[in-house]
Amino acid sequence: xxxxxxxxxxxxxxxxxxxxxxxxxxxxxxxxxxxxxxxxxxxxxxxxxxxxxxxxxxxxxxxxxxxxxxxxxxxxxxxxxxxxxxxxxxxxxxxxxxxxxxxxxxxxxxxxxxxxxxxxxxxxxxxxxxxxxxxxxxxxxxxxxxxxxxxxxxxxxxxxxxxxxxxxxxxxxxxxxxxxxxxxxxxxxxxxxxxxxxxxxxxxxxxxxxxxxxxx
Amino acid sequence: xxxxxxxxxxxxxxxxxxxxxxxxxxxxxxxxxxxxxxxxxxxxxxxxxxxxxxxxxxxxxxxxxxxxxxxxxxxxxxxxxxxxxxxxxxxxxxxxxxxxxxxxxxxxxxxxxxxxxxxxxxxxxxxxxxxxxxxxxxxxxxxxxxxxxxxxxxxxxxxxxxxxxxxxxxxxxxxxxxxxxxxxxxxxxxxxxxxxxxxxxxxxxxxxxxxxxxxxxxxx
Numbered sequence: 001x002x003x004x005x006x007x008x009x010x011x012x013x014x015x016x017x018x019x020x021x022x023x024x025x026x027x028x029x030x031x032x033x034x035x036x037x038x039x040x041x042x043x044x045x046x047x048x049x050x051x052x053x054x055x056x057x058x059x060x061x062x063x064x065x066x067x068x069x070x071x072x073x074x075x076x077x078x079x080x081x082x083x084x085x086x087x088x089x090x091x092x093x094x095x096x097x098x099x100x101x102x103x104x105x106x107x108x109x110x111x112x113x114x115x116x117x118x119x120x121x122x123x124x125x126x127x128x129x130x131x132x133x134x135x136x137x138x139x140x141x142x143x144x145x146x147x148x149x150x151x152x153x154x155x156x157x158x159x160x161x162x163x164x165x166x167x168x169x170x171x172x173x174x175x176x177x178x179x180x181x182x183x184x185x186x187x188x189x190x191x192x193x194x195x196x197x198x199x200x201x202x203x204x205x206x207x208x209x210x211x212x213x214x215x216x
Numbered sequence: 217x218x219x220x221x222x223x224x225x226x227x228x229x230x231x232x233x234x235x236x237x238x239x240x241x242x243x244x245x246x247x248x249x250x251x252x253x254x255x256x257x258x259x260x261x262x263x264x265x266x267x268x269x270x271x272x273x274x275x276x277x278x279x280x281x282x283x284x285x286x287x288x289x290x291x292x293x294x295x296x297x298x299x300x301x302x303x304x305x306x307x308x309x310x311x312x313x314x315x316x317x318x319x320x321x322x323x324x325x326x327x328x329x330x331x332x333x334x335x336x337x338x339x340x341x342x343x344x345x346x347x348x349x350x351x352x353x354x355x356x357x358x359x360x361x362x363x364x365x366x367x368x369x370x371x372x373x374x375x376x377x378x379x380x381x382x383x384x385x386x387x388x389x390x391x392x393x394x395x396x397x398x399x400x401x402x403x404x405x406x407x408x409x410x411x412x413x414x415x416x417x418x419x420x421x422x423x424x425x426x427x428x429x430x431x432x433x434x435x436x
Contacts, residue, residue, distance in 0.1 A: 058412075059412060061415075062369075062373075062415035062416065063408040063409075063411045063412050063415075064374065064377075064387070064408075064411055065373075065376075066377055066387060067376060067408040067411060070390070070400070071404045071405065071408060074394070074400035075400070075401040075404065152278075152279065156279075156280070156281040156282070158281075159282075159284060160281075160377070163377075170283055170284055170287075173284070174287065182295070183288075183291035183295050184292040184295045187287050187288040187291065187292045188288065190284050190287075191276075191280045191284050191288060194279065194280045194281055195276065198278075198279035199279045202279055
């Protein structure tokens with residue numbers, strides 16, 4: 001039997017942490033892209049589109065992320081797509097992230113006074129120009145803090161990928177636990193690494209929130 | 217291709233799982249909110265050291281995944297002498313999790329209380345406790361009630377993870393059924409909708425409770 005020293009445990013956990021970071025980045029990038037498309041669709045003020053997006057948000061916010069992952073992982077293989085754990089995790093986290101981001105951004109865009117849209121109209125700006133030069137620069141400022149705050153939820157969400165067999169930090173933790181029989185130590189390390197990843201994000205979000213609240 | 221009829225013989229499994237999920241969520245919500253209010257008061261009005269301790273707890277829980285907290289409690293604590301059943305570990309993990317989040321939310325509500333209310337309470341001869349419980353707390357909760365509702369729903373949905381330590385909840389039922397009839401997609405789809413139903417029901421329940429709790433507004 002191989003003996004695991006503390007150094008071995010931490011080294012292996014850190015190797016797995018790379019996958020947690022990569023998965024978080026992929027999911028967040030994917031989530032932002034999908035949420036941007038959805039936000040654009042919502043801004044067209046088409047009632048059918050708005051209804052669909054509302055349903056989308058309701059479904060993905062109202063069901064457990066774990067269930068969404070199971071459905072992506074087992075469901076898509078049913079229709080003949082052989083999907084890997086990585087792809088299923090990225091897909092489900094992307095959908096989950098986008099559902100929350102689109103809702104966060106909706107709030108940010110809707111806080112802008114309606115008069116700004118009307119004023120831009122009077123000044124002869126087109127819809128896209130209004131969006132580009134008036135709405136987005138302001139909305140971006142407001143949206144930055146809560147979006148970064150939500151990225152913490154994405155990093156924590158990646159832990160669920162361990163359940164469908166993707167080897168990231170949590171999965172590495174359970175595997176090391178099975179090898180060392182030291183669950184207290186192993187999971188404490190795992191928790192600390194997650195904390196080290198998430199706390200800077202939380203802190204940034206908090207600082208940005210204060211900064212922009214003062215300037216407004 | 218889809219065969220939902222294959223799930224029918226297992227309906228009792230789903231119902232059993234649903235009941236467990238509702239039970240645990242209800243217990244965790246009540247205990248979590250009670251602790252949340254307590255911690256929020258300690259964080260906002262307590263001594264500096266107490267406030268710091270609560271803050272460390274809140275940040276530790278908010279910045280680590282629920283599943284890791286669950287594994288730590290279920291696998292880690294027994295190794296230093298606290299033996300817990302899966303059900304107990306799951307409930308404790310949910311309470312600890314919700315308490316941390318609700319502390320932060322309720323604290324924001326308390327912080328937004330106008331200073332004048334505290335001063336008025338003092339002038340009227342109310343003690344700290346009386347001012348807190350008869351004047352400050354309900355409007356403070358009312359202000360952050362939507363956020364609190366969402367958080368409780370998120371924690372309820374998070375209970376799906378409890379299946380990983382063999383708590384026989386709704387997700388456990390879904391896993392059990394799909395391992396028997398190999399109808400994974402149907403099983404998970406139905407379960408997802410049951411969760412959605414629970415989430416909507418919970419929001420309705422919170423709205424009803426909110427109406428009762430904040431009925432003083434209507435009396436004026």
